[in-house]
Amino acid sequence: MRRLVISGGLVLTGPRWRPEPLDLLVVDGRIASVSAPGSFAEVDAERHDATGALVIPGLVNGHTHSHTRHARGANRDWTLETSLLHGPWLAAGLDGERGLELAELSATLTAVELLRSGCTGAFDLVAQAGLPDFERLSAVAGGYHGAGMRAVIAPMVADRSVHAAVPAIDGCCPPPPAGPSTDLVLAACRDWATYAPALPGISPALAPTIAAHCTPELITGLHALAREQGLRLHTHLAESLPQAASGEDRFGRSITAELGDLGVLDHHLTVAHAIWVDAADLALLAEAGAVAVTVPGSNLRLGSGVADTRAMLDAGIRLAVGTDGANSSDAYDQLDAARLAALLSRVGSRSPGGWLSVEETLSAATEGGAAACGWTETGRLAPDHAADLALLDLGSSAFRPANDVPNQLLTAARAADVTDVFVAGRRVIADRAAVRVDVAAAESRFSELVAELHERHAPARRRGADEAAASAAALAALRARPRGDARLLPATSPLADPTPGPTPGENRRPSP
Template sequence: MSLLIRNADVITLADPTSSAPEHLDLRIADGVITDLGPGLVPRDDDEIIDGRDRLVTPGFVNAHTHSWEAPFKGRYDNMPLELWMLYSYPLLGSAPCSPDFIRARSQLFALESLKSGVTTVVDDVLETPTQDLEQLAAVLDAYDRIGIRANVSGHVINLPFVDTIPYVADRIPGEVTDQIRATALVTAEEYLDYSRQALNLVQGFGQDRLRYMLAPSAPQRCSADLLAGATEMAVRHDLECHIHLLETKTQLVTGTEFYGTSLPRYLRDIGALSPHTTFAHGIWVDDDDLEIMADHGVSVSHNPLSNLKLGSGVLPWRRYREAGVNLGLGTDGWSSSDTPRLLEVIKAASLLHKVADPDPAAWPTVTETLRAGTVGGAASARLADRIGTIEVGKRADVLMWDLTTLNFTPRQRLDHQLVYSENGSSLERVIVDGVVVVEQGRLLTMDEQQIVEEFNAYLPEIHAWQDRTDRLNQVFHPAFAASYETCSHTPSPINRRIGDGSHHAPLHAGHR
């Protein structure tokens, strides 16, 4: 059985210079786009879908997210990253999550992602105190059953967190610092051995929809041998190596304080850059950093909603584009942006940089942001040969939008209306790997009400744990707030018109 979508407006994104729709037919068989063109002749085995008054686009690729933040969605506000992490990534009071809870959490995240048109997630999963194979299998099982495409990580931090931020450790009571430093952390070889086992594990899931991803948390949070070893393994196995980089002014200062150079230069010098590397965020970069990234074929996942909520700064969009660095788009986690809906991110990226640069010629075009949310994310995920565009031979990750809704009335430039006018309510059908997984707003692969109820059953336990860990981690708040203030007022060679964090008022405990 094949699907034949007839007489639709199709945005293929195959042309880097255009996102204008074409009037085409589209045939899907065995998960692959097999035919594309006007006036395709129906075959006996075609299931025909009427594409009149419908827009067909590639599925969105969420190039950086954290499904494991699901319990914190909507909990915190008005804290910069380093303070927010105290509560969403608590240093004290964490216990391992059960595989059953992880499965419920992952299903909920995938449900909202699919229903908003996200067909691929780059899910940087962190478990505390560390991830085991049973926990990873729970994420893979959830994504396999629900039908989403995903890169799923083993996120790792192998340095004591109090030693990863400048001006913090000497401001924390010694007994608490000793407690944090006494926590057992994995070595580089242990993480790489775990990753080898994870590669074997993932083969049993997803019909090649699911892939393992190396994810050293950040250069200041991991040892040099782990960063270099993860990069080498990613290259050898054609995997993504996902690293947080220069999200905040504090991290800019960290490079100078810890390594005497910028963090991209440090990674280059230790052999931890390659075309398999994706940097999440990449805000506080200079021209030399951009040249290093371009020379090594690095991608960057831009996360404007999260960066705005955490006050992190504004990525230099046009400078990245001019340097030739591939840009994807991500929502970041459920606690730092409070949404997995990438269409909101595409709109935010289209708007934000219009106020970040006074030159209209430098502003993002709709074609650029749509491609960042599809093609760019696919490239950063090492999936550009499979997804991101609508072309013959690509896997069929496809969205269908109803053009009779108010969002597309009056009908003008459909690509512009998709970015600026659509809120997701016109999304009629979501196809992943040739399988219709969402139709008329309902998930077809699983019982979505059961997914919601299963997760909500954990809420009393979640709230009690969060209240307890919030109280425990208040001990770190003054030190982290002081570090943030110091770094915010440290002179920077990088010019920022907005969002540079230099005029924030002092932060005090309780601002959340």
């Protein structure tokens, strides 16, 4: 029996989120007791002195993509649709052992970056060109496990192209090559759901990427498989106005209503973004018990709009927070994502009483993320919960003066203030350094493999840029379509030009 005592810290946890001097007793990776300082002085245990530290539950990232790590900073002015047109090279890999190595390193380094922001678990949706590759998915699982982080890993799949899903693109660009059949996609997902490696803290899930990119047969097939295997189902929901509008044109109703009619809205479902939804959609999600993940950094970066998180909570929906991938929000920083979620709730016309409170935001970033992943025993520092926690330096400038520590955790603290992180009672970040990963060596090898990847797939990147340019005007018209559920601010100047700028989607610079 392994015992650990963490003493001397200022503990901040839900549901009250009031900092208190408390000590924690951890037994075999789980919190056995939380009690007054000095309560465990006589316990025979390993000890960690948390004096001068704020001790919080590990944050949980409800939505991310480790496979896009290689595209960090690659775009300046992409929208979601531009990103989707670049999908063939974003999801591309390398052959053989190098491909497995790249997938594992992407997950390893993503895990380390998240851990350094106080995040102890994540839901990772992994896209791969062609069919889901079991070995590469297993490599992703190994990357997270090797870094010491919890993860739910889902192959992100579709059987319709973005061209077919968004007719505005189809009318401007040549059709892409046909993808694998629905039956083959389902068979590959069944293999992952059934035989995913049994690593501690790692579990499989399934992800029909976007409803309009999937046939009803694929969505319902994945839902049935998820229910059969007891897995989470995760999808992007109404992320952008073109996606929402195209989906409504196709289905004759909202995307949420379509999912309801297909019978896949239930408490096993996690939906990401959920920007272009209305009150009826929120009522459906709430009644089903689905979890909604707000992804504020990506929503801002891609100009997708501002999710109405207050309306989600008022409807009774469980709210989580995610970072998305490096191609759309650049940083895997869960603490920053929580801060952005809190601030974006303030940009509308609601009075301060309608903004997300500190407590609501911290709960979304911890227990909400755990719910998105299907975890019931993480996200809180309490007996019978996993000992997943992060320590922040109370001596840093973020907490000086310490006027309101929970508020300052959101408004002022940064990943650099996180000193130590424990997952299942094991220290995986120590004095701001990864314990289980040689980060310098991993980054060096990752850079070598990424250079090879980008050189090999440069033609696909150029095609993505060309298609983005060809479809820019049609997509801009979709973004300008009038709607009652405004999620984007109107142009502030009557002279604002609604047409796209030069070479849209490729950062206003030549393609590589």
